[in-house]
Amino acid sequence: MADIIKKATREAYGEFLVEAGAKRPDLIVMDADLSGSTKTGMFAKVYPERFVQSGIAEQDMIAEAAGIALSGHVVCASSFAMFAAGRPYEIIRNSVGYTNANVKICATHAGITVGEDGASHQTFEDIALMREIPGMQVICPADAVSAKILLWQIIEENGPAYVRLGRSAVPVLYIEGSMQAESIQIGKANVLREGTDATVIATGIMVPEAVKAALALAEEGISVRVLDMHTIKPIDADAVIAAARETGRIVTAEEHSVIGGLGSAVAEVVVQNCPVRMAMVGQADTFGESGKPAELLEKYGMTADDIVKAVKGLLV
């Protein structure tokens, strides 16, 4: 990985909104006073008449988004994950989920890589919260390229979705126009690497870490399959079952609590279809703290090294 280009998924989101604004005149974008950070401001600059500013009132933003969507629009509503998914949870459930409103909650600054802002802003619960809601799709892109591809797909579908985006610049994994990028499809895990001894199922920023871990393990003669599980709901059960059957061991990796997130979603499929040993890499049942993103990932156990250890743990 000599020339790693880095870009935050929220940057890709801002670019996507500007492009989508031209193609979709029914697109309304909402924000709650964080348009500079979430990148919705890029849309607001070009399409001010279709940008609805809620001020610091995320609950109102979400219920209003439902009202707007149910009037015949598609809405992308953004804030930090803590305030886009956590604070208005019940409003998402009742006004967006229950009404099947065409609202895409595009939450940025998810996970521990918010960094210095500390525990109050570090969201580890959003995937769990969102995937409980009937009809809600949950997407967590690995990089800027796949984020854009997935956003285009999600906006073409009618109904609620939660898209989890990050603050920090992360390695660009997919090459635009490549076969691997072209094969990205909501609800389908992307096989980034074949393997026979174990499978690492990763989502979001843990996907490049999973690839790194697989490379390191390969040097020790351990063959690891890597899946980019960008869609946590609906989960690609076929890919999970195939991984269990063909590799016999599964490690999940996410920048989210190990309770209720990707690990749980995978385990739900595994135990009902093809029980195998699993290990989960993610935030333990604890809050975070202030620090640099890389320091925090290391301290809280969400790095390629942690994935390597987890795989080896299953091989013993």
Added chain:
Amino acid sequence: MTNYNREELEKRAQDIRINALKAIHAAGSGHPGGSLSCADILTALYFEIMNVDPADPAMAGRDKVVLSKGHAAPALYAALAERGFFDAEEMMSLRKLGSPFQGHPNMHRVPGVEMSTGSLGQGFSAAVGMATVGKIDRNPGRVFVLTGDGELQEGIVWEAAMSAGHRGLDNFFVFVDLNGLQIDGRVNDVKSIHSVCGKFEAFGFETECIDGHNFEEILGAYEKLNKPNRKPKAIICRTHKGQGVSFMTDQAGWHGKAPNDEQFEQALRDLEAGIGAYEPPKGCHPLPTDKTFCGKTIEPEQAKGGAE
């Protein structure tokens, strides 16, 4: 004021009350108190104020009402039936398994219901969203939200009110069914909402405070406020919970329980006898329409003093 037939409206309001109560009685559960208190407001909306078409519930450019106090669903269903969206007999399946007439309104199952509500405050905010996008789309339809006074304790109401005021949504009308009671007792004992007009005015609304059982006042307030002046409107309607039924009037205990057979028969007798001339029993609060009383709990003694 435009011509309207007061007797006809009173008859329709009575039908709405009777059908709401029938459905609640048949269901064996539901919310009679708040359904009866807002029946006159819904009658005025569906028969005098709003542009809707029962033959085309999704008509472009229609006016919308969002029942933010979703527990008054029986009154909404009965109003829609009265307006011709469906037969009133259909709503007698209220709250039963498989019925489209859910305990709280589901917009996808009953024609004419504009928003699924039940979780308080959210309908108010969703309605602001509808009015906001109505301006963006240059849609002539207005948005009317019917909220309870207890519901005003929900923070999201004021987040949304601030949005409506800031954006100058003169296509947004709030009707507050201010019956003074909530589940745990009198609103101002549970948590004071004093000066409702003052609160809305502070958020940029134009307001009127009226007797919510008097069509002259409801329609008068609407006509007075209905102008494009970049200000959202709030009509604070003083009402009696359980209006029309003697033993339910002003009784918090009738917020969320169905009448038994005997009570139901008595309620029907009250409603039929009281059409257009219902007098709340002694001890009920009066309905002051002075803005200084807006949102206050008025004791019967005070009423006497005020009247003399």
